[in-house]
Amino acid sequence: MPNTTSAPPKKKARQRILDAAAESFQLLGYDRTTTQAIAAKAGVAEVTLFRQFGDKQTLFKSVIQQIGGGVNFEMLETHLSGNLEADLLLISQHALRFFIDQQDAIRMLMFESVHFPEMKAALAQNPSGMIALLMRYFDKQRDAGKVQIADSQITAQAFMSMIFGYAIGMNPISDLLPAQISVEKMRAEFVRIFLATLKPTNQ
Amino acid sequence: MPNTTSAPPKKKARQRILDAAAESFQLLGYDRTTTQAIAAKAGVAEVTLFRQFGDKQTLFKSVIQQIGGGVNFEMLETHLSGNLEADLLLISQHALRFFIDQQDAIRMLMFESVHFPEMKAALAQNPSGMIALLMRYFDKQRDAGKVQIADSQITAQAFMSMIFGYAIGMNPISDLLPAQISVEKMRAEFVRIFLATLKPTNQ
């Protein structure tokens, strides 16, 4: 019975390397991450890394597959009530949390995509999954006559642009803006804005 | 009378180095840009680069100052008519054009800011300038009773988030989304969305 109270958590070396590599690659990017540093953080010999993955690029691409993996939007979708405001609040909450949690990885992927074009797909996966979810939701709400909407993709893209732009662009520089505004306040505003567009009150 | 029809445009070596460095740094980032490549692109000897700037980091920071320089929003501000829709269209046009033109530089700055925290300011300069402009505009419109607005900074931030998120996040992956939607269509939608929020038609 190995690994009950021993100091180093005895996960398989391969996975420890992947975890350490992910952490370093996400923050520092490909070039500033050294195989030596990954091995040290993973608590393995550097040569083990090369025996497992061959070379640094292969390890990098393995890491991307792991972190670029899609999130379970289906579970979120089952929690939608049909109440427009509540649902938009829920969707924006999940999307904001995801983008803010993953902001290092996203920044890195956006940058490295110039040099590794294959990983543009990994970068696009989650945003486009969220847009698809929003489109299904908007279409359903429109068919139920609850919202006024011309093109659900345009609206969904606009919504995701706002969420993404705030999480990746504005929030990280919020300390340099006139006043600090909490994520919750911004999220409430996002929902308020889209309710005004979607609700067929006027016209 | 030098440089009338001669092949290499005889700008000063220092400026040619800065231009070549900017081009390479913007696309490839700090690490993947070599001083050798900069010198070759600038058409100077590598040693000239070191004599002019001392080292690579100093050159890099000089480049950032040059490309991070603020844009003249004041000129844009004088062109605002007072008509909400026309003004939002104009502002969004300029902002979108700027962010899309500078997307390589912005991606690079977002990434390198982790390693060079000083340049977060250069990154924030233009977005926060645009937010400030929008705030002034919204406040003026509110005082004139033309729009209904609670906190102009929140609204301005939301608007800029949407523009930024589209230009930097969604537009570059638009080929991986359900259908291609033009920048113009998205811009029109952005304005439509904010008109609905700002116009005090209901309530």
Added chain:
DNA sequence: TCAAAATGTAAGTGAGCACTTTCATTTTAG
């Protein structure tokens, strides 16, 4: 238990790259 597979240690190799040095050549300015 025991052979095979995985991991560790240690030393080294070779390439890329920032940066220097020396000396020759060109450009600029008074």
Added chain:
DNA sequence: CTAAAATGAAAGTGCTCACTTACATTTTGA
């Protein structure tokens, strides 16, 4: 025109880093 300043050519230095090799040790699984 001429001295000084700027630029170039070429060779080299030293460091980092990905990756290899050879051999010892540990872990695993039947």
